[in-house]
Amino acid sequence: MSSIDIFFIDYSNESRINRAIDSLAYLKHHIGKVTIFHYRKIHVSTPLTLNSRVIVMTDIGEQINQLVNSTSDYIMFMYSDEILTTEIYHSSLSYKEKKFIMTSQITVRNLSIKRPFIVSASLLKKYPLLSSKFVPFNEACFVAWLLNQNLQASSHYEGVRQLRKKIDTANMHKWKYLEKFTLKTKKIDTPISLSVMMSTYNMEKYIETALLSCLLQHEPFQHIYVIDDGSTDRTHDILAKWSTERDNITFLHKENGGKARALNSILPKINSDFILEVDGDDWLDPDAVTTLLNLLLSLPNDVSVLYGNLKIWKEVTPSLIKYKKSRIGKQIDSHTELFTYPHPLGPRIYRTDKLKGIGGFPVISFEDGRLYEDVSVLYNLLKTGRILYKDFSVYNVRQHDESITKKNQSKWNDFIVYLTTSPL
Structure with a gap:
């Protein structure tokens, strides 16, 4: 059998790492290096026969990609307190394929996640892991890699x-998200088309996670429209890099004028039946397109907007995000109910011709049209038709200190007064 390097990723403590190392006994004559990725520097007592190292985990995808050139023929991934069982003694781990992938599956509370287990180094060189900046959690680098390629x-x-190990509610929601990469979804045979639009301003830290979540779908969007609303950070440069890599993405750039103006500049280019709005600091589940197409198939013709539930995640540090809560939606049938809704209302999937029919997003004089454009457009759409709630959850909201909504919460009451006293 060829040589194999072992990567231990995010184990709880030293004793569990040592127990996992003990479970490698069958492979001891074939192991090259043992690399332990942990959130802090730790000391692990490995057998003298093993060449081991500890690396403080930051961007796990990039860190592994940098190590691949100096690894053995194959890499074994062991995740978060996993050990090998006696099954290893009955398995043939002799493999000759240059593109070899063996997966493993872990099940927690009926949630099953499939991840790469043994991968040929040559394959990882050709198809590197995603950087952690492309996914909301380090753990997603591995499940997304299988889907991405x-x-x-x-x-x-x-x-x-x-x-x-103890799995709390927050971690269970992370597992539910990861499981969606594993689950097989049936392709939808429908004439309905769905695209996505995204306006972004100074989101260099988050924009690639949002964009990749639109691309890492079991079923693709018809088109992805992204507009940079005059960012002063690296957002424009990041988007320019992506513009040469995909033919189903359109990137636009304009001087800063607020989200309403930015989205309106996209609107004439959209020719799909429906358009989903995604913010540049949020992300979608990988089954979003499939879920939405199933719902849109039976959407009544008088409905202008479909919306559902939101999963809220709190950014604790730039590299750590935790599940906070789910905001379950409710049906809105009047302007009064719209004003008392615990905003944001979303995700919002607009019927394209209805949105174009009202002239797009109102650019109002209140705050020069730079706030609450989502409420303004729903206010107008309710004058001409219905908006409809359905119980589905595919949209993830990132709460962080730079959020424009968080900075302007005090202006909500003034906005409502303006909306109800000034014609749009």
Whole structure:
């Protein structure tokens, strides 16, 4: 058997790492290096026969990509308190494929996640892992890699189990998100077309996560429209890099004028039946397109907007985001109910011809049209038709200190007074 390097990722403590190392006994004559990725520097007592190192985990995708050139023929990934079971003794780990992928699956509370287990180094060199800046959590680098490259496993390994650990509510929601990369979805045969539009301003830290979530879908959007609203950071440069890589993305740039003006400049280019709005600091679940197309198939013709539930995540540090709560939507049938709704209302999927029919997003004099454009457009759409709530959850909201909504919460009451006393 060829040589194999072991990567231990995000284990709880030293004793569990040592227990996982002990479970590698069958492979001891084939192990090259043991690399332990942890959020802090720790000391692990490995056998003298093993060449081990500890790396403080930051951007796990980039860190592994940098190590691949100096690794053995194959890499084994062990995640978060996993150990090998005796099944390893009955498995043939002899492989000759240059594009070899063996997956493993872990199940927690009926949630199952499939991840790369053993991968040929040559394949990782050709198809690097995603950087952590492209996904909301480090753990998503691995499940997203399989979906992003549409890579098929050569085989599946059953002999991995996770040592018992406490899984709190926040982590369960992270697992639910990760599981969606694993689940197979049936392709929707429908004439309905769905695109996505995104306006972004100074979102260099988040824009690639938002954009990649639109691309990492089981079923693709018809088109992705992104406009940079005069950013003064690196957002424009980041988007320019992506503009040469995909043919189903349109990037635009304009002087800063607020989201309403930015989205209106996109609107004439949209020819899909429906358009989903995504903010540059949020992200979608990988089954978003499939879920929405299923709902849109039976959407009544008089409905201008479909909306659902929001999952709220709190950014604790730039590299750590935690689930906070789910905001379950409710049906709105009047302007009064719109004003008392715990905003934001979303995700918002607009019927394109209805949105164009009212002239797009109102650019009002209040704050020069730079605030609450989502409420203004819903206010107008309610005059001409219905907006409809359905119980679905595919949209993730990132709460952070730079959010424009958070900075302007005190202006909400003044906005309502303006909206109800000034014609739009």
